[in-house]
Amino acid sequence: MVGVAWAAIALLAATLLGTLWHLGGRIDALAARIDGVDARIDQLAGRIDQLAGRIDQLAGRIDALGARLDARIDALSARIDAHLEQHRAG
Numbered sequence: 001m002v003g004v005a006w007a008a009i010a011l012l013a014a015t016l017l018g019t020l021w022h023l024g025g026r027i028d029a030l031a032a033r034i035d036g037v038d039a040r041i042d043q044l045a046g047r048i049d050q051l052a053g054r055i056d057q058l059a060g061r062i063d064a065l066g067a068r069l070d071a072r073i074d075a076l077s078a079r080i081d082a083h084l085e086q087h088r089a090g
Helices: 002-089
Strands: none
Touching: none
């Protein structure tokens, strides 16, 4: 009977160690996948930095176009004011 108990204990210990071995392998595989995702995120960060530079260039162009548009609107406003003054005076 003692032999049966030791056999059961050995079987449980082997099962436990096998389970731990299997889970360790799965955890290592998951860590490798996470490292791969980390590398992809780093690549995307570089692309985002490049796009940020392009957006900054576009912001400068938009500011210049806005200044030109403001000048044109001011010029048209002055012409309209002058035209209205002619109608008020005459």
